[in-house]
Amino acid sequence: MNKTITYLIIISIAVGQAAMGQSTDKDLLSRIAKKLNEVKSLECTYAFEQKVENKPSSNWQATGKMAYDFSKMNELGANVYISRKSKRGFTKFFMQDTLYDIRSKTATLIKTAMRNMNKRIRKMWLFGNLALFSSPYEMREVLPAIAKNPATKILQVSNTTIQGQEAIQIQLELQGVRIGGEGKLIEVKTPKNRYDLTVRKKDLLPLQWKVLFEGGMNVTSYANLSTTFAENYWKLSKLQSEYLVLSGKEYRARERVKLSEWEGQQMVSWELPSLKGKTQTNRSLKQKLTLYEFFFLGCIGSIKAKPHIDELKSKFGDKLQVLNIETQDASKKEVQAFVNKFKLSSPTFYNGKKLASKLGIKGCPTFILVDEKGTIVYTSFGEVGKLKKQIAARLE
Structure with missing residues (x-):
């Protein structure tokens, strides 16, 4: 006891x-x-x-x-x-x-x-x-x-x-x-x-x-x-x-003007790896209207733009070619995880930092529209309304 x-x-x-x-x-x-x-x-x-x-x-x-x-x-x-x-x-x-x-x-x-x-x-x-x-x-x-x-x-x-x-x-x-x-x-x-x-x-x-x-x-x-x-x-x-x-609004307006200076010029040459495992170049693309969307992982603007891009793809089908290009050289695994999470269905390329730099891209999403001859016909820094009208005018 x-x-x-x-x-x-x-x-x-x-x-x-x-x-x-x-x-x-x-x-x-x-x-x-x-x-x-x-x-x-x-x-x-x-x-x-x-x-x-x-x-x-x-x-x-x-x-x-x-x-x-x-x-x-x-x-x-x-x-x-x-x-x-x-x-x-x-x-x-x-x-x-x-x-x-x-x-x-x-x-x-x-x-x-x-x-x-x-x-x-x-x-x-x-x-x-x-x-x-x-x-x-x-x-x-x-x-x-x-x-x-x-x-x-x-x-x-x-x-x-x-x-x-x-x-x-x-x-x-x-x-x-x-x-x-x-x-x-x-x-x-x-x-x-x-x-x-x-x-x-x-x-x-x-x-x-x-x-x-x-x-x-x-x-x-x-x-x-x-x-x-x-x-x-x-x-x-x-x-x-x-x-x-400059104010933030003035800076974004200036960047839009600088980006628009590419309109009328040929798209720069590029060679990038895709998530499907193949390295591709712009020369190997189909000769049709092509929309490039430049994004980075977690880009809120790109996520918000997705329904609009899906709408364009559904409306115009094979007439419009859409490519996603990641701009901060994240790993293939990380880009794939982002694509899976937000259900991005377009061909996606990574290691696109140098290409984005050549084009002077400072923010995302940036959209570049290229015609079947490889000429840049429209650019947009985040704004999708006018972009949709530009595509519709060319394909309808």
Whole structure:
């Protein structure tokens, strides 16, 4: 009997210590959240990396600088400043309510005002463009909820060193919930979602944030942390005086004009691999009206255009030849997965980045209509209404 009682006492103590440990660890999360919410402003440099196993085209990096002025109580709760290098090497700045896309090769500065956006759409857009995603802003919003949520499990808390600084790493598991697109916890079907947070030991400010998923992770590291920020860095006054400044609408109109300069010229020669396994050239095509659609994986415009393209194919049948060309050199496997997911039925080619560059294609979907003699007769940057009329006029 005494042995049984002793055993039960030991078990009770162990359970109590485990519960106390979880409570203490969650208290640490609460302290980190409190520290972030006490900070009036924060500036740092950052490095973002997405790593996906067996999917190299999904691996990418971004670097830049971010700053938040939390004393400005606007609808976002802060004035947000962000700079980063995009996938194509362009520098993007977001400041308060305006996006600046800097094209150094052409000395062009594209300004897109976001003040008229719906608050929720604006916030989601900002998360999707790294201004808020995996950032101190996101942590400031979501860490209090994570600390209080019974679905939060602290797997491990350990001392570590990062960037030559003493730090604390917290390995988190959220059960049945994950951090959503607006820095909120949302219920999901996946039972376990993993995150690692590393903070500076001396002041609990973030040094690294990992989002772990099956087959990969997103890692954002922060350096040069400061609770003040240099406003002059964000003014862009020199660039605005030296560069051609255009609105997003003006830029798209200019690109349409540049694309239309191909009309009346011969389609450039090309040789590309198809998903069917054969390499094909433009010389091997049937001599008929041909519609080229240039796209990239996940292109919303291409997905939205699909019903219109299907309608044209159904209406004109063999009179119209439609070709899909992927523009970012994704792998055959990735392009095939995209084609299968969205049920693209036209012949599809990949490794089309050089061809798109020759034609000066800057956005997708881009449509190029070529007649039976190989002459470009019409071009369209995303707009399908006039394209349908052009095709109908030639084939009806």
